[in-house]
Each structure stands twice: as structure tokens, then as C-alpha cells.
Amino acid sequence: MTWLSDDAVARVRAAASEPDLTGTRYRLVGPLASGGMASVWIAEDTTLGRTVALKVLDEPDQEARTVARLEHPSIVPVHDAGSLADGRAFVAMKYVEGRRFDDFARDATPAARLRAFQRICEAAAFAHARGIVHRDLKPQNVVVGEFGEVVVLDWGLARPIDARDESRTIAGTPGFMAPEQARGESARVDARADVYALGAILQGLLADSRPAKRIEAVRRRAMAPEPEDRYPDASALAADVARFLDGLPVSAYRESAVERLGAWAARNRAALLLVAAYLAMRAAIALLARV
Amino acid sequence: MGAPEYRNARSVRSCDNRPRVFPTTHRSVLASLASDAAEERSRAYETLVAAYWKPVYKHVRLRWRRSDEDAKDLTQGFFAAALEKEFLAGYDAEKARFRTFLRVCLDRFVADDAAAARRRKRGGDVPRTQLDFDAAEAELARAAPPADPIEEHFDREWLRSVLALAVERLRLDCEARRRPKRFELFRRSYLDDAAQRPTYAALASEHGIAVTDVTNELSAARRELRRAVLAVLREITASDREFRAEARLVLGSDLP
Numbered sequence: 276m277t278w279l280s281d282d283a284v285a286r287v288r289a290a291a292s293e294p295d296l297t298g299t300r301y302r303l304v305g306p307l308a309s310g311g312m313a314s315v316w317i318a319e320d321t322t323l324g325r326t327v328a329l330k331v332l333d334e335p336d337q338e339a340r341t342v343a344r345l346e347h348p349s350i351v352p353v354h355d356a357g358s359l360a361d362g363r364a365f366v367a368m369k370y371v372e373g374r375r376f377d378d379f380a381r382d383a384t385p386a387a388r389l390r391a392f393q394r395i396c397e398a399a400a401f402a403h404a405r406g407i408v409h410r411d412l413k414p415q416n417v418v419v420g421e422f423g424e425v426v427v428l429d430w431g432l433a434r435p436i437d438a439r440d441e442s443r444t445i446a447g448t449p450g451f452m453a454p455e456q457a458r459g460e461s462a463r464v465d466a467r468a469d470v471y472a473l474g475a476i477l478q479g480l481l482a483d484s485r486p487a488k489r490i491e492a493v494r495r496r497a498m499a500p501e502p503e504d505r506y507p508d509a510s511a512l513a514a515d516v517a518r519f520l521d522g523l524p525v526s527a528y529r530e531s532a533v534e535r536l537g538a539w540a541a542r543n544r545a546a547l548l549l550v551a552a553y554l555a556m557r558a559a560i561a562l563l564a565r566v
Numbered sequence: 567m568g569a570p571e572y573r574n575a576r577s578v579r580s581c582d583n584r585p586r587v588f589p590t591t592h593r594s595v596l597a598s599l600a601s602d603a604a605e606e607r608s609r610a611y612e613t614l615v616a617a618y619w620k621p622v623y624k625h626v627r628l629r630w631r632r633s634d635e636d637a638k639d640l641t642q643g644f645f646a647a648a649l650e651k652e653f654l655a656g657y658d659a660e661k662a663r664f665r666t667f668l669r670v671c672l673d674r675f676v677a678d679d680a681a682a683a684r685r686r687k688r689g690g691d692v693p694r695t696q697l698d699f700d701a702a703e704a705e706l707a708r709a710a711p712p713a714d715p716i717e718e719h720f721d722r723e724w725l726r727s728v729l730a731l732a733v734e735r736l737r738l739d740c741e742a743r744r745r746p747k748r749f750e751l752f753r754r755s756y757l758d759d760a761a762q763r764p765t766y767a768a769l770a771s772e773h774g775i776a777v778t779d780v781t782n783e784l785s786a787a788r789r790e791l792r793r794a795v796l797a798v799l800r801e802i803t804a805s806d807r808e809f810r811a812e813a814r815l816v817l818g819s820d821l822p
Contacts, residue, residue, distance in 0.1 A: 290791055309818050
């Protein structure tokens, strides 16, 4: 039996892992990512002359059909799906060039991070409105493209919200899974599980600063242990994030009269400055007239 | 490529006789070791030894720092005891991977040296497999001393053994199907040292075939290799769940 050097082991392993694209219109360029139930490869679509991300799965799943229903600028589009000569299934998706969300967030301004986060919420909100829950939202599954576009990838665990799933299977990523999801209570996993994951993403964005009370309250409500105490879906969360970015009161936080006044003043600072300048000018004129 | 055919993907595959992703025809050696049929038991034993003897031998040499003669005896004795005592039957797939269980059994076996010696003495009636210990020694001499923890080294040797078995099956398969050129192309492309690895064009010219023939042959070889890797894993794992986990490990991203 042939002895395999370390280099040969790596090459043989890569050879056995490589998808067999015989009979397809794709040409393999190289590996992109791997883990769990699937590997993702960069391939060239030789018919259309474009680069695609080719997800290769051991078993066919519903991802292609699920994502095909979700046409949204922040949801990765699916181009094609089928089976390979080696028996595995594939899904061809848009190849999004960019940075992973956590990498992007490291050197973005706090406002830019929150605006990008809002895009993620809107993508999830769109899916929720069409009855789909992602179940694996996390920074690693979001790419920020070179033009600032935010794209949610990997819908491999997505499923219809109303699917009758009584299994005890735990699917998701620790740290981002809602408590009911982490306990394997599949029947209780709905849009609010995604809200929890979004809250966990938001928590990461706020970690290196002292967050304002209002956005911290948004995070707390998103990550409430009980689904009933969270935002009902990502749309409600996105709306609160938008209100925060606009300096408006958020539903998750009851402000005192002083805070309300302070927030109103911050929003109308320009007008207040004008009024203050006018009053100061009138006072100066009145003073000069007395002299 | 036409429109997505996801819903029918399974039935299409079974109708056109494409290979299944995970082979199911190979029975686990653990099940076969308990078989009433002597021939099946013997085949299972051979498979088990073929997949594990080198990791076991090297583990005894490196972890226990035994001499080569001692390590040879302990390796033979360990497999003989595994068959005789049926201690592998105590494996619980819920608790650990089979290779981890086997390593733990091996450590116990070697630690209990007196008992091991007794077993070796009594081992006359159990099969002693012909094993190329000189080759294993040469590999040990050639390889750099393991930098990783010794348990991880066992896992790496296990991976090497699984892939070497699969390559051997690919070679035998190519021979049986009278396609020696396919294996030769594969060997030159994947097994040769990086410095000697030829380009597809060089291979094509060497064998007097077109470059597209080289790529087609290599595609077929990779497909058959994958099938062989999965078949080996099916045989040396105890449950479908363990098999899938090992397959993801060997063919996925998390190298042992």
C-alpha cells in the first residue's frame, strides 16, 4: 500500500472533496468555505461567463427553493440548482465579493455599523413577511459588498415559519441561537428566533462602546429569553433601529420627560440655535437702546 | 443545465444509476466481527487491521516509547485480543468516535503490560496478520517528530491510513477495469512530490493523449476515489451517524 506524505494526504483529501462538475456548465475555480453539511466553491458559469458561488451538499435540501422565493437586494440570489455526477446536490448562487460583516464592523463608524445592521434586519423582515425563518443569522453569514451592499447568505437552515416541526433537532449556532432553539424546541422556533439572533449580532456591535440607553433597550428586547417578550418579527426590530438612527423614541424604551426634551432638542438643534441667536440679538439691541 | 429539479433529484439519481452520495452496501466491520459467518468475521478483521494497524503501531512507538520489537508484538497482540475478547463490541457510538474508543482501548491494553504479555503468549490460536512493520518504521524515521499532542497524531495517522486504503482500492479498481492509465495519471497528479508533479499538458504528451482526456480521466479518478473513501469509512465506523460525522471530517474542513 502506498505511503502518503503529508502533502499527498492534503492533495488526496482535496481530490476526494472536489465536486465533480462533469456534465454541468460550471468550471471549478477553487474552494471558498466549508463546514457542517456543505462546502462552498468558487466556480465559473461557462455559459454566462460569470463567477458563481457553488454550494455542494451531501443531500438535496430545500435551500434553493426557499431562497428562490426571496427576491430582495439583501438576500443572496440563487441562479441554479441540481445534482452532480458524484451524487451530491448543488446550488449555484451569486458570488458576493466583500467583507464578512464582523470584519466590516471592526473599522466602520458606529452609525455605519447600525445602518448595515438595519439592512440585515430588513432582509430578515422580508423573509418573515413571506413566511420564512432563517434560523442561522450571524455575522459570518452576512457579507458587506464593495459598494456597501449588505447581503445575507446561507439559507441552508431556513424553513417555513408554519412548518409543523416536532423534532428535537438542534440547528443553529451557539451564541446566536434563541433559548428555545438551543433547547431543540423546533415547534416554538419562529420569526422571534431570528429576532434573538439579530439581537446577538447587535450585541456584538455595541460591545466595544458604552451604548445609548435606547439602543441597549432595543438589544435587550430583541434578546429577551421568552419569545413573547421580543419584537414579534424583524420588521418591528428594523423599525426601532431606524427610529434610533433618526433620533426618535424607540418602542423598547420609555423615556423620561427630561430625556424626551433632550432628544427633541438634539433633533431640532439647528432651529433652536437660530431661535437662540435671534433672542440674543434682540436682547443685545434692547440693551444698546437703553444705553 | 436546465431548470432546477430539486424535488425529483433523488428519483432521477436512482433511475439513471448515478452513485449514491453515501454508500450503504458496505457493512460496518463492527457488525461483521460479531457475525456467525467465519468468512465475514475474517474479512472484517482484515479490514479493521488494514485501517488501524499503522496508527496503532506508531502510537505504541511514540506514545509509549516501546522498542520496535515490543511495538510489533503489542500491535499484533492488540488486534488478536480485540478479536478474541470481543472488547470492541463494548463500543457505544453515543459516547465517542470509534477511532477514539479504539485508541483508549489500546492505551489500556499497553498500560496493562503484564496482561498484554499473557495475551501475547496465549495468542497462538488467533490470526497473526502479515504486517509490513519495516515500512511503518521507515515512515516513522522519515516523518518529523509529531508537534501536535499524541492523541491528535493518532488521528492524523488514522486519516492517512483511511486515504491510503482508498487510494489502494482506486488502484485495484483501475486495474480490474483495465484502466491502468487512469491510476497512473492520478498518481502523477496527486501522489508525486510537488517538485515532480507534471502539468496536464506534460501528462498528455507523455501518454500520447489529449489534455481533455487527462482532465476527464482525472475527473473519473476523483469520483471513484471519493466513492472509495466513503466505502472505507462506512466499513470502519459503527453507525450511520458516526459515518456521516467522519465523512464530513475527512472530506470537509475540520482535519483531525
